[in-house]
Amino acid sequence: MDSYSIKTLDELKEFLYRAMQLEHATIPPYLTALYSIKPGANQDATQVLRVIVVEEMLHLTIAANILNAIGGKPDLVRPDFVARYPAALPDGETDFKVGIQAFGREALATFLKIERPAQRPEHLVGKGLIYRKTPPDITALASHPRHEDFHFYSIGEFYSAIAEGIKYLEAEAHGAGTTIFTGDGSRQITSEYYYSGGGELFPVTDLKSALEAIELIIEQGEGDGGGIYEDDDHELAHYYRFEELVKGRYYQKGDQPGQPTGPHLQVDWEGAYPIKENLKVEDIFEGSELREAAIAFNTRYGEFLQLLTRAFNGQPSLLLEAVPMMFEFRNMILELIRNPLPKHPGKNGSPTYQIPGGIKQPAVTRQAEVNA
Amino acid sequence: MTSRFEPFLGLSAELTAFSHFDLLGTGLAETYLATLDKVVGGEITDALLAAFTALPPPESKARIQAVRTTILGNELLGDVARALIKLWYSGTWFELSSAWSERFGPRPANITFVVSPDAYIEGLLWKAIGAHPAGAKGQGFGSWAFPPKIPAFAPALDFQNLT
Numbered sequence: 227m228d229s230y231s232i233k234t235l236d237e238l239k240e241f242l243y244r245a246m247q248l249e250h251a252t253i254p255p256y257l258t259a260l261y262s263i264k265p266g267a268n269q270d271a272t273q274v275l276r277v278i279v280v281e282e283m284l285h286l287t288i289a290a291n292i293l294n295a296i297g298g299k300p301d302l303v304r305p306d307f308v309a310r311y312p313a314a315l316p317d318g319e320t321d322f323k324v325g326i327q328a329f330g331r332e333a334l335a336t337f338l339k340i341e342r343p344a345q346r347p348e349h350l351v352g353k354g355l356i357y358r359k360t361p362p363d364i365t366a367l368a369s370h371p372r373h374e375d376f377h378f379y380s381i382g383e384f385y386s387a388i389a390e391g392i393k394y395l396e397a398e399a400h401g402a403g404t405t406i407f408t409g410d411g412s413r414q415i416t417s418e419y420y421y422s423g424g425g426e427l428f429p430v431t432d433l434k435s436a437l438e439a440i441e442l443i444i445e446q447g448e449g450d451g452g453g454i455y456e457d458d459d460h461e462l463a464h465y466y467r468f469e470e471l472v473k474g475r476y477y478q479k480g481d482q483p484g485q486p487t488g489p490h491l492q493v494d495w496e497g498a499y500p501i502k503e504n505l506k507v508e509d510i511f512e513g514s515e516l517r518e519a520a521i522a523f524n525t526r527y528g529e530f531l532q533l534l535t536r537a538f539n540g541q542p543s544l545l546l547e548a549v550p551m552m553f554e555f556r557n558m559i560l561e562l563i564r565n566p567l568p569k570h571p572g573k574n575g576s577p578t579y580q581i582p583g584g585i586k587q588p589a590v591t592r593q594a595e596v597n598a
Numbered sequence: 599m600t601s602r603f604e605p606f607l608g609l610s611a612e613l614t615a616f617s618h619f620d621l622l623g624t625g626l627a628e629t630y631l632a633t634l635d636k637v638v639g640g641e642i643t644d645a646l647l648a649a650f651t652a653l654p655p656p657e658s659k660a661r662i663q664a665v666r667t668t669i670l671g672n673e674l675l676g677d678v679a680r681a682l683i684k685l686w687y688s689g690t691w692f693e694l695s696s697a698w699s700e701r702f703g704p705r706p707a708n709i710t711f712v713v714s715p716d717a718y719i720e721g722l723l724w725k726a727i728g729a730h731p732a733g734a735k736g737q738g739f740g741s742w743a744f745p746p747k748i749p750a751f752a753p754a755l756d757f758q759n760l761t
Contacts, residue, residue, distance in 0.1 A: 264625075265625065265715075265716040266715075266716070515617055515618060515619035516619060519619060546739075546740045546743070547744065549738035549739050549740055549741060550737050550738045550740075550741035550744060552738065553735075553736065553737050553738040553741070554737075556735075557735065560623065560625075561619065561620070561622075561623030562623075564622055564623050564624070564625040565619055565622045565623060566622065
């Protein structure tokens with residue numbers, strides 16, 4: 227066990243909070259790219275992005291379930307919950323940021339990096355975390371709460387650390403005749419409250435279900451051990467779905483990674499509105515309707531996160547109210563994206579995802595540290 | 599194109615009582631200008647835009663009066679303006695009356711047609727009544743369990759004065 231391993235329950239809770247933050251952080255980029263596609267264009271890409279964004283919402287909910295299972299309190303309104311874009315993701319050796327941008331080659335290149343398979347190249351196996359100083363204005367996602375400048379190689383590695391932590395702490399608790407799974411079962415989100423949301427949502431109540439939950443997140447994202455398809459339902463992992471778009475060809479059974487041999491598909495690289503990348507409210511001409519609409523969207527999104535927080539803290543039925551809200555977002559985002567950005571010729575508006583109160587705080591004042 | 603687009607947007611905002619942002623948010627403004635050109639021709643479209651540009655300054659009583667007399671009450675432009683309102687609200691171009699065609703000459707493209715599937719979906723009427731278009735822009739599973747949201751509109755225009 228190295229010094230980066232999870233050793234306390236509070237630390238595990240902080241990791242799971244960061245897992246939720248990470249899962250959420252993929253949603254604005256995917257959602258924006260999805261809605262940037264012009265009507266009638268890129269139907270394959272639209273389908274891929276829609277499926278993936280819904281699965282990311284599932285992952286967010288699964289992470290909340292695990293956190294609830296060990297007696298934690300999911301908090302989506304904590305000031306640093308929503309990433310400031312562009313945000314840094316676990317990225318191996320090279321610098322890599324995820325931002326808000328229109329659908330296109332650049333966006334797809336980023337999405338492939340988000341979902342890339344977890345395995346390290348041989349020369350990095352067993353080398354520990356990767357050191358890189360994160361500038362203070364950058365949200366470092368899936369980072370280590372105690373070692374902000376040490377990064378996991380991939381999201382898969384981040385989740386493996388969580389899985390190891392759960393196993394370690396549960397074995398320790400078991401030795402003392404108890405368990406870490408002391409959470410109130412009524413706080414679990416199950417399919418009853420979560421309609422058709424990208425996969426099965428099961429309650430997390432013990433070690434087995436917790437590890438299964440983590441496994442599901444990893445499999446849907448990057449595939450199972452480098453495989454193209456998830457084991458159970460022959461569903462293509464996110465990484466390979468995006469790769470199909472880049473390569474203009476579908477995968478079929480028996481294909482090797484990187485070499486799809488199925489039917490061709492069409493991608494219209496011009497078939498998206500030219501939104502300004504990582505737009506901020508401050509960049510939008512003051513007094514313009516676009517600025518008001520961007521602020522209105524942020525406010526509404528903040529209300530949405532409040533609602534989710536309540537739903538994840540004992541009122542799961544509130545999730546039913548979140549559904550129409552998400553459809554409302556679609557309409558609001560489409561309007562922002564179709565409007566030209568004043569004083570930026572050739573560029574269109576975009577949601578900015580600057581959530582009221584969502585200002586990055588110094589990362590050191592975490593509960594895990596206080597209690598350590 | 600651009601020199602006509604701004605007046606077209608301004609005219610459309612005046613006629614529909616929706617804001618520029620709302621109109622651009624449909625993604626159809628350019629398509630509708632092209633529709634107007636296609637159906638009634640560039641000359642009449644230009645005459646309509648010129649009539650709009652010549653209106654007295656916004657927010658004056660005289661402006662509303664002028665919209666009525668120089669656009670909606672104008673023999674040539676009135677029917678076209680009303681068809682444009684209906685186009686924005688429903689996504690459908692409604693054929694101009696036979697009286698208009700007899701007076702100003704028939705136009706081959708002047709038939710009732712839906713501009714595009716998106717035009718139907720983005721019709722302002724849905725927004726105006728706080729509903730979603732039947733068969734599109736669904737509001738999500740279980741949304742019918744919640745009360746409808748009727749949007750509040752910023753410009754308090756007096757519709758009676760316009761028609």
